[in-house]
Amino acid sequence: MPLRMTNQREIVLRELQKSKKHLTADELYVIVKKVMPRISLATVYRNLEILSETGLIGKLEISGRQKRFDYDPGEHDHIYCVICHRVDNLDIAHEDWTPEQLRNVAGYSITGYRLEILGICPDCQKKQKKKEKI
Amino acid sequence: MPLRMTNQREIVLRELQKSKKHLTADELYVIVKKVMPRISLATVYRNLEILSETGLIGKLEISGRQKRFDYDPGEHDHIYCVICHRVDNLDIAHEDWTPEQLRNVAGYSITGYRLEILGICPDCQKKQKKKEKI
DNA sequence: TTACATTTAGGATTAATTATCAAAAAGGTT
C-alpha cells in the first residue's frame, strides 16, 4: 500500500514547502484554498497527518497550542515566541548550546525552556508483553 | 487584592495535593464532587488556572494533550508515557542525566524527548519597546 | 478501461476549554 499522491495531497505538500513556515492546518487551509477552492479543511488535516507520518514533513506539537507542521522534516529543534506563538528553526548543534549562542539565534530573547522525556511506563510495558504472548 | 481563599478553591487545592498525581481538570472534578457535590466543572477549571498562576500548583501543558495540574509546584522535569499518557515526576538533577539513569527512573523505557526553547521573537520585542515609550 | 481500494467534500460531531452573567459569598468597615 504505497502513498497515493492525489491532487489535494500534492498541493498541501507543495504549499507548505513554498511557505517555508511552521503553519497550522487552518493557516495552510486558507493558502491552499486559493489554488484549489473546493478543498475541505478535513482534507488538509488528514493529509498533513499522513505526510508527517510518511516523513515528508514534520509535525510540531507545542505545549498547550495548536499543532503546526514543518516544511523541513529533518532533525532539528525549535524556538518559539511566548507572545505571538510563532515558531522558528534552531539550526545549532546541541554541543554549541550556550545562553549567548541561543540568544543570538534568530534574534530571540530567551525566557526559558521546556523538556519532556518520553517513554513507556511500567504498566504499559507489562501490557505489551502480555500481547506478545498471545 | 490578595487571593481570596474560598471553600471551593481550598477543596480543589487540597484534593489535588492529596492525590499526589498529575490530574486533568475533569479527573479532579470527579474527585472534588464527592466532597462538594454541587461544584461546577467551570469552577474547577477556573481555580486550577488561578492556583497555578499563584504558584501553589504546577501546570503541565503537554504537547497535543489535555492540560494536567501538578500537586508539586517546585522546579522539576517530567516523564510521560506515550501510550497511556500518564505523567510522573523526574526527580533527578540535569547533571546526572544519562540514558541509563533515566531508564531506571520510575521504570520507564525511554523512547525520546522533546525540547522547546522559549523566548520573545524580534517582532514582539519591538512591540514591547514601543509600549514602554508611551 | 475496468475493477476496486483509497480518498474526497462537506457537514456533523466530539472534546476540551473559556466566556457570560445573575446570584451568592467574602472580607473589610463601620
Next chain:
DNA sequence: AACCTTTTTGATAATTAATCCTAAATGTAA
C-alpha cells in the same frame, strides 16, 4: 452585626481544534 464593594460561583452557551461520517469521486495496477 449591618452594610457595601469586590470577587467568585454555578449553569450553560460559545468557542476552538480536530476528527468522524457517508456518498461520490479518483488513483493505481492489471
